[in-house]
Every structure is written in structure tokens, then in C-alpha cells.
Amino acid sequence: MSLYFHNYSVNLPTMYKFKLALLLLLFNNGFAQNWLQSQRAERQFKEAVSSYNEGRFAIAEDISSAIIDSDFESFNEKTLLLLLKSQIALNKSSEAKQTAKKLFTKYPSSSFLPYVMESMGDLYVNNSNYESAYRMYSRANGFNLSSDLEEKIYRKMFKLIQIKLPQSLMDELLVFETNPSAINIHLLAIAYSQIMDGLPDAAALTLAQIAPSSLPNEFSNLLENLLRESYKPSSPVLTVGLAVPLTGKNANLGKSFLEGFQSGQNSKKLNNRRLSVIAKDTRSDNIETIKVVNELKSIDQLMGLISPLDDIESISLLTSLTNSDLPLLLTKKHESEVQNINQNAFLLGSSYSAEGRIAAQYIVKHLGLDSIAVVAPANKKTEIQIDAFINEVDRLGGNVVATEWYSGEPKNLRRQFKYLRKVGFELDAKEKIFDEALGMELDSIDALFDVSADDFFDLPKSNAKKMSSNDSSKVVLKTIQAIYLPIGHNDLEYIGPQIPMYNFDTKIVGNSSWQQLDILTKENIGPHLRGMSIISNVYASKPDSIEMSYENFEQFQLGQHTSRFLTSLSLSEMSRGGFKKSLQEIQMYDGEGFNFQPSKDDKIINSAFQLIDFNGNNFSKNGVIAMDTLLVFQNQNP
DSSP states (O other), rough: OOEETTTTEHHHHHHHHHHHHHHHHHOOOHHHHHHHHHHHHHHHHHHHHHHHHHTOOOHHHHHHHHHHHHHHHHHHHHHHHHHHHHHHHHHHHHHHHHHHHHHHHHHHTTTHHHHHHHHHHHHHHTTTTTTHHHHHHHHTTTSOOOHHHHHHHHHHHHHHHHOOOOHHHHHHHHHOOHHHHHHHHHHHHHHHHHHHHOOHHHHHHHHOOOOGGGGGGGGGHHHHHHHHHHHHHHHEEEEEEEOOOOOTTTTHHHHHHHHHHHHTOTTTTSSSSSEEEEEEOOTTTTHHHHHHHHOOOOOOOTOOEEOOOOOOHHHHHHHHHHOOOOOEEEEEEGGGGGGOOOTEETTTTBBHHHHHHHHHHHIIIIIIIEEEEEEEEEEEEHHHHHHHHHHHHHHOOOOEEEEEEEOOOOOOOOOHHHHHHHHHHHHHHHHHHHHHHHOOOOTTTTGSSOGGGGGGGGOOOOOOOOOOOOHHHHHBOSSSEEEEEEEOTTTHHTTTTTGGGOOOOOOEOGGGGGHHHHHSSSSSTGGGTTTEEESSSOOOOOOTTTOOOOHHHHHHHHHHHHHHHHHTTOSSSSSHHHHHHHHHHHHHOOOOOOOOOOOOTTBBBBOOOOEEEEEOEEEEEEEETTTTTTEEEOOOOO
């Protein structure tokens, strides 16, 4: 049998072979294209995962979107999850919610659902919606999870419990919960809230329902702590937030502050006020600081916010809280003008102008000294402090006879100190003329006769030699009665050895940066600075056993003093308004190395400073000096 087609004759078996070959060719071509597309999608997916793991979330998002747009089904499910995680990392809440909805709708039985719920919990945490976050983590925990994911979710639930979640949420979850471990976790969260509300008896009853054998190990320590707390007297817990740099350029200072805060919180010398702390990392970045503050201020349980941030980051923080009722405690020294930005800010570390005024009052009013010189670094902060110092000295009737500035590292202050000696000699000359004038005896009879110039022609000439510069440098000058030296943290090692070289018999008054015993006690410094005084908001004498820089140790002590200060507060009501009121009503907080006394002129500024003496070998706290007040401690003989 033959078929004729356009004058061509083809045998039937041959035609079948041709069709089969063509079919196989098309099939192989399609298979090859699918295989190539699959390989390409796999490479793209791996690249997206690698970008995500390296923190390049925007690139991971772009690649994931491209894979999904190509509609390669076998990759869509896991690529949607990666897209969701990337969008959450980029804080794209709306897009992330749409991606999650698409995943739940298209793959309702996906094995990735626990990861999706965990990611949604992270999204809600980022948005400070902690109740929804806890709910999502609980749903994820209802699946058959790998040990790694289960442990990860437990850690996140553990952190949320410490925010004091409402009991109504736990009651809601307990209605449908059948898993013994989950039930115990929810009960633990209720007990924690009850302890925070000052209800130890109610917490004890709740804890009695927990079976420790069914409680995950991640929560064992919390259970033990709550059991101990349930035996203590009733006292509501004060919840505060910490905005601290734990990463970035200021990480060491932030970690030192946090470590000190925890140390002070755990002190056995605390009063009955207990603290709960929510710490957030500002990453030493202004933008991150704003983000952190926005998260913290939305937590209703938070009564106040504490921050050891520097001036620049604090401005971001203060601005973010402009329309918030959340009281803010700044532990570093700041400009007093911060109140113009935020009326709820309290300066525990005082202000530059307040410290300048206090130093002036100590030198003029309490020591009774008159001629005063100033040597200080030329920067905006110190200039504010020196301006306040000079104005206060003038108000009290004293005299600032010289003000010398230096820039950068003060490796050589020869010009500044030589000028002070020049001023000292001029004052000395004036004193001698004044003394001679006071010592003259006038006879009224002599005044009746004229004195002729001829009477002096035969007087012997003076044999006094003119003093050389080398000779003058050896003269010990007493005419400058005090030198005020508010230096920078890193300046002492340069300035300390230079002061003895210029032979001043004067009172040296310094700031907190002088509290570096390892430098001051050197042979060429210590004996010459015996008797100097230091005015600082913290008495920070660092023991030899503590291995950290002075600056880090100062932050450690600031953290420690701050937490102890907070435990001493007497709150009429547990609210932000009550917390602010308690700060304003303090008369004087007397801690170990730290005091708080609101300034009479401005209640938000701490006007109390530590008066510290140096005896050539060690420091001793001599008293507390506040605005217009000096409390001197008397040493007790054994």
C-alpha cells in the first residue's frame, strides 16, 4: 500500500518511522529545555540562599522574585519561603504578609508551614506585636519539628515571656492546647506575669500546676527563678527598657554598661523594688536607634527607658520620643538643652554646664580660693562647661586669671603652662607692690617739706641681677591658687607628667577622667599631684582585679548605679506617669559612689557630684557636692 502526496510516493512503514523520530526529537528537545531551566533555577536558588546567609537580603529578594516569576513549579514553594524571610529581614511588612498568604493558599499542607509561622512570628516581633508573635510561635510548635527548629522557637518564646504577656492570651491558647510541653510553657508565662504584677501567691498556685518533667530544658532556669520569687514579699516589678550599643564601634561601652546594670540588679543590697529589663541593641547607629526606640515605646508594660548613648545617638533617641509619654533616663553627661527636645528626659549623668558651675562653687565658695586658671580641650562640650565655670566664678566674686585651650593629643602643653607661669609672675609682682604699699609708714611732719630730686642723686645703684628664663622656671609659683583641668579620657597620660615640670604650688581640680589610678600613681606624677581633687558624677576607683579600661569600667559602674537607683524608687502607681513623678520628687538618693539630687533650677538634671581626693597613692571619697551644697565625710579613726 502506498500514499501519494504532492507527486511523492512514501511507503507507510517509512512514514511511521519519520513521525516517531520527529516525536522523539521534540520530546528530547522539551526534556532538554526543562532540564536546563531546572539547572538554572537551582543555581539561582542557591545564589539567593547564599545572599540571604551573607546578609544581602535585597539581592536574595530580587533573585527569589525572578525564580517565582519564571513559574518553575518545583522551586516555587521553597522560593516563596526564602522570599518571605528576605522581606521580613528588609522590614517589608506588607509584602511579607502577601507572600505568606500566597504560601498558605497555594500550599496548605506544605512541609514548610512551621518555618512560615516562625517567620511570621519574627515579623510580628519586628512590629512590636508580641502577642501575635507568641501566638505564631505556639502554632509552629504544634508541628512535628526538628530538634534544631524546636530549640530555636523555644528560645524565642522564652524571650517573649519576659516581656510580660497578658494572661488573657495564655488563657485563649490553653483552651485548645493538648501538648503537655506547650501547656507548661503557657502556665509559666502566666506565673511570670503574676510575679511582675506583685502577686507571688497567685504565681505559686500557677507554678504548682506545672509538671517539670514535661517542661522543655530551655525553661528550667526560669521555673526555678519564679519559684524563688514566689516566696518573696509582694512587690510589683518595674519594667524598663535599655537602648544600648551591643555591636558596632561602641559595643564595648554598651556591653560594659549592660554587665554593670545586671550586676547592680542582682545585688543583695537592693530594696524591695525589683526590675524587669528589655534590652535592645542600637548597633552604634542613629537609624537603628530610632528603630529600637519605636519598638520599645510601643510596649505598654514599659515604664521607662534607660540609655548610655552618646550625644549624637541620644538626639535620635530623644527625637523619636518627642510625642511619647515614656520617661527617659540618660546616664551620660549631656547638654542641658535636651529638655527642649523632650520634656520627659532625665539627666542622671548631669550636664556640662552643671558640672562647670559645681566646680566653680567648690573652688571659690568652699575652698575660698580667688585667682584661678583653666586648661581644657577645645571642643564644644568642654567649652559649654568652661563658660558655665567662668560665669559662676565671676558671680561668686572670684577671678579667672587665664584660660588656655589645647587641641588633639596634649603631648606638649609647653605654650599653655608657660603662659600660666607668666601670668603667675605678673600676679606675684602685683602682690609685692601691693604688700609694699601696705607696709609703708608715713610721718605727717615729712609731708610738710618738699622732696627734691637732688636728694636721690647719691643713692647706691641696685646690684640685683636680671632673672634668666632658666632661673624663673625654678621658682615655685603660689599666686595662681587653683587650676581647673577638665580633660578628656585619653589625655591624662600626656598631661599628668607635664604638670610637675612647671612648679605650681596650687590646687589642682580635675574631672572624672582623672580617676585612672594606674597613671596617677607613677613616680613622676603621683607625689606632685598629692592633694588634688576630682569632681565626678561617679566615684569609679577601679580595683586591680578588674581587667578593663577605665572608660569601660566607668560605664560598668554607671550601669550598676543606675539599676540600684531604680530599685530605690517609691512609685505611687505602676505607670509611666507614676515613674516620672517619683523621679521628680526625689530629695536625695545616696548610693555607694553615686548620688542623685534634682537641680533646683531644673528638676530633670542631676546636680549631685562626687568629691574625690587623691593622696598620691589612692583615691578617697571626701564628700558629695550638689548645687550650693557640700556634704563632707569625716574619716573615722579606728
